[in-house]
Amino acid sequence: MYGGGFSWFVIVAVFFTLGVAFTLYKYGYKRRLGGAQGKGGARNWPHILANGGLASIAAVWSLADPGFAPAVVFLGAISTSAADTVATELGLLSHSQPKLITDPSKSVPPGTSGGVTRLGFAGSVFASLVIGMMALALGVLSSPYLVLPICVVGGVFGAVFDSFLGATVQRKGYCVVCLKPTEALKHCGERTNPTAGKRFIENNVVNVLSTVAGAAAAYATFLVLYLLF
Numbered sequence: 319m320y321g322g323g324f325s326w327f328v329i330v331a332v333f334f335t336l337g338v339a340f341t342l343y344k345y346g347y348k349r350r351l352g353g354a355q356g357k358g359g360a361r362n363w364p365h366i367l368a369n370g371g372l373a374s375i376a377a378v379w380s381l382a383d384p385g386f387a388p389a390v391v392f393l394g395a396i397s398t399s400a401a402d403t404v405a406t407e408l409g410l411l412s413h414s415q416p417k418l419i420t421d422p423s424k425s426v427p428p429g430t431s432g433g434v435t436r437l438g439f440a441g442s443v444f445a446s447l448v449i450g451m452m453a454l455a456l457g458v459l460s461s462p463y464l465v466l467p468i469c470v471v472g473g474v475f476g477a478v479f480d481s482f483l484g485a486t487v488q489r490k491g492y493c494v495v496c497l498k499p500t501e502a503l504k505h506c507g508e509r510t511n512p513t514a515g516k517r518f519i520e521n522n523v524v525n526v527l528s529t530v531a532g533a534a535a536a537y538a539t540f541l542v543l544y545l546l547f
């Protein structure tokens with residue numbers, strides 16, 4: 319609110335509302351499936367920093383630079399976080415088995431990082447559109463016709479990139495206590511054993527990298543459209 323003003327704060331609030339709504343939607347079913355967020359859907363501070371860090375940097379940056387760049391980065395990062403969250407939560411409800419993004423002939427259990435569904439993809443488009451329409455209504459960018467494509471391309475690219483990292487470099491492992499497969503660093507109070515992916519690239523690192531990728535895609539979209547029109 320200090321850096322980007324009230325309109326930027328409303329965009330963050332819309333992302334938060336989307337996240338809460340889609341996390342709690344059919345929460346009991348997702349928990350039985352084993353894919354639901356723990357602790358009643360509450361996220362912890364590293365998760366919030368990973369999803370909101372780049373957007374916060376853009377807000378501080380906008381104090382020094384009144385141009386387009388900080389707003390485009392902010393919108394790309396927030397669209398990515400919204401698209402990724404809604405895609406994950408909606409994808410868990412898909413009737414068809416998730417496919418691995420790097421090899422669509424392989425099916426994976428719901429909740430597996432790198433697993434994608436059509437429903438999840440539609441969710442990422444929907445969430446980016448909601449962020450874009452709010453940004454349009456609030457006048458976050460002074461070129462209104464650029465806002466929707468920036469948010470949709472940035473958000474969908476960021477969410478797809480998140481799945482790609484999830485299928486390739488994200489840490490996978492198992493719990494040394496209950497022996498369940500898990501992507502978390504800790505389970506049952508103990509450090510987990512890694513089995514695949516890079517040891518330090520856990521979910522929050524993937525989220526940070528995805529917001530950077532989504533912001534870059536948003537910025538590329540902005541440049542192309544700005545030069546064309």
Ligand SMILES: [Zn+2]
Nearest residue numbers: 493496505506
């Ligand atoms: Zn465990």
